[in-house]
Structures are given as C-alpha cells and as structure tokens.
Amino acid sequence: MVDDIADLRAARWAGSLPLAFGAGAAVGVLGGMIGLGGAEFRLPLLIGVFGFAALAAVILNKAMSLVVVLSALPARLTAVPLDELAGHWVIAINLLAGSLLGAWAGAAWAVRMRTATLYRILAVLMVGMAAALVLTHTTTASTLALPDAVRAVTGVAAGFGIGVVAAIMGVAGGELLIPTITLLYAVDVKIAGSLSLLVSLPTMLVAFARYSRDSSFQVLRSNWRFAATMALGSIAGALLGGLLLGVVPNLVLVPLLAVVLLISAYKLARH
Template sequence: MDNKRTSILSFVIGAPIACLGGLIGLGGAEFRLPFLLKTFNKTAKKAVALNMLVSLITVVSAIYFRTQNFDTSIIVPQILLMVAIVAGSTVGAYYGIGMLNKVSDVLFKKIMLVLLLFMGLLLISESFISFNSMGILFGSLYIKLIVAVLCGLLIGTISSLLGVAGGEVIIPILILIFGIDIKLAGTMSLIISLPTMLVGITRHKKNKMYADKSEITSLVIPMGIASIIGASIGAILVIYAPSELLKLILGALLIFTSIKIFTEKEE
C-alpha cells in the first residue's frame, strides 16, 4: 500500500473510531488495533507501538478540550492518589514492554486476544452497571496508596501491551475502589494515562519501533488528526446518543472482530 493511500485510509478509519470513542468517553485505541493489524498489515508488536503514538495524540487533545470546560481545582485533593497510580502504571508500562519484547509473536497475539476480549467484556458490563460508589474504606492513607500503586501496575501493563490509554480500566477503578465522581474520574483517567504512554513510547523508540518514518507521516499523523476531529464531534453528539447502548454494541463488536482477526492470523 503506497503512502498516499495509507494516509487517506488512516484518516477515514481514525475519524469514526474516535467519534464513537468520544461518545462513550474513550480514546478508541482498542478499536484501532484490529485495523492496524488487518488493514495495514502490521505485526502485533508494531501495531501496538503505533497505536500508542495515536493514543498519545488523542489523549493530549482530550485533556486540552476537557480542561477548557472543567474546574481543574477539584483535581488538587486527588493529586496524591494520582501520583501513586502513575508510579505503579509507569513501572507496569516499562516492564510490560520489556515482557512484550521477550515473548514470541504467536504468544503475544494470544495475549492480545485475551486482553481485547477482556476489554470487550468490560465495555459490555459497563453498559449494564451504573457506576456510583463511595469506594472502599481504607484503614489508613498508606494502605490506600499501596492499593493505588498495585492498581497502577495493572493499568500500565494493559496499556503497554495494547498501546491504549486504558480508560476502560482506569475509570472503573477510580469510581469503584476510590469513590471518585464519574466526571472527575474521566479527567483523572486522561492525566494518569499520559505519563504511562510516554514511558511506553520511550521504550518502543529504544526498541526501534519508530525507525520507519513513513509510518509516522502516512499513518500515525493522519490517524491522530482524524482522532482529534472525531473525538471533538463525539463529545458534541454525546447528549444525543445512548452511551450505554453504544458500549454494549461496541463491546460485542470488539470481541467478534478480535476473535475473527486472531483466528485468521493463526490459520
């Protein structure tokens, strides 16, 4: 596939995925991954690395747009919690990518399939569950911070292995375990995911995953621009669309697509 066609296709695919992501409060990286594998014929490890770059563009733009209409002062009381989660997630991302480079491509594809199925099931469950929790009553601040670091390890590992921001995991953790309000959790999720992805991208760069500059210019940049546009449109349309129904449909679609793509790859 030539660079011009790749650029056009990247934009065409990236925009609707980001729009749907904006409607349900996600970056859409889970849905980009199958296209990177199948449509653009990237290896599993290369697809994850490129996906993380697009995710970074999406998250940075989402943070910018969100903070324009959000009282950031309410984040201040949660800074210590966020630092603890970020500490765990950056470690998880660092060693997750180290693990990624040690496993065979066949085994990594199986790991990706399991994680994508998990994400799909999580999306479906979120369509039925109304997240409203006071969180867990921790005996002390130290225990709370230890739990936050452990949660961060899980978040960072999933992020590094799929190249995603991980909002589907971060937001439920913040609400159900730490009792964070759902609107605040969405903004905190974006901020928490940013350093995690930067660690992942740095590791991918050291492993020469971005050596082919044409992939950046013809695939990552057009898809990133489309993601910004799509996410902003999705954010506008959110009041008109039933987000719970979308989560159910997209979760089922993610499961179906993942199984189809990975079983085809194995044949």
C-alpha cells in the first residue's frame, strides 16, 4: 500500500517534464565534472524529490543509466578505438564472469526485499559510494601484485560485488569498475574508463532483464516520457559537465559531492 501511494504521488511529479529535464541535467553536470555518469546522484532525486518508491526509483534509474551509457559509448570508442582495447579483452571477460551473475542476483534480491529494507540497503550503499568517491579521487593506490590465478579469482569476485551494487542502485557501476580495473590490472585510467563501459553495458542489460520479469517494471511503462526526458537531461548535463572538467578543483568538488551522498543516505535511512 505504501508503494502504491508513492507511485501515485510520483505520477503527478512525473508530468513535470521541464523539472525532470532540469534534474537530469544537474545530475549530468555533477557526474560529468568528475568523469562519471552521475546515476548515484539521480537515485535520491527520484525518491526524495519526485516521490517514487524505492524499487520503482531503482528501475527508472537503471533504465536511464542504460540510455546514458549507450550514448557515451560512441564517444569513448572514438577516444579509445576498439583495436586499442583488443589487447585488454581478457580483463573485460574476467570481470563480466562475475558481474553478470551479480547483476542477476542483485536485481532478484531487490524485487524480493521489503521496501523498508531496500531503503536501508540503499542508504548503506550511498555511504559506500561516498567513501569510494573520496578514495578514488583523492588518493593514488598502487597496483596489486597478484599471481595470475589469484587475480582472475579476485576479478570474478569483484565483478560479482559490483554487479550486485549496480543492480540494486540502478547505476552503471563505473565509479567502482574504473578503480577496480586500474588496481587489479595496471591499465591506464583512460583505457579503464572504456573497459568499464564494455563491462557495465551487458551487466546492466542482465539486471534490466531480471527487473522486467517483475510487476514493478510497470513503473517504466507508465512513466516512459518522464524517464526519457530525465535521461536526455542527464546526457546534456554530462556533456556540459565534461566541458567544465577541472574548472572546480577535485579537492573542493569531491568532498562536496560526498557530503551530498551522505545527506541522501541519511534521508533514505529515515524513509
């Protein structure tokens, strides 16, 4: 009943397409300024501003993340051609071996959770995202010197965990994939960014397929105009954010964004 009320309230807000575009653009700018898609900032807006219930917000966020990733892929392949990525295909396969399973499992868990439990888990993951954001943008970690067999097993385990988190939050997972790739496989961050898209796209499709089997997927059919408008805003904002990359120093921007995530986590925990 609570979810039904939340969805009805959301239907009224979803009619405000200019607000949806503006919110998406703001998220895109924030993400673009630090080289991310910004889906972790879009989720609390879907819940706190537009009033969607937790699972509905996750499904909408996943759909919009998928659109944003697809739009970013051609630009990434122009910057880092496929022939340059060909020598690193083993990395993508290694991570996908875990992330595809993790995405299916994460989506399956999300649709079975009580709403209150999902809010709390999202709050915990928001705190984790804030910590990852600060660590990856303010510290430099050395590559782990691991035997090949151990690295392969660690890659599958890391991929599984990232797949679960990405599915439950409805994000692409680049904020976790990029540092994982650089830490485990010692590749340049530019290549890591392109590899993360190649891993996150099929991972997101698997989670999306699992969500489509649940009745909650109806929220996407009912609010497709809202989702499309917000996704377009996110893409436009990400392009603008990319142009503003470096304008605000990371030492100022990253802690500020981490605080935004922590405040969002607190509000979700109290939902």
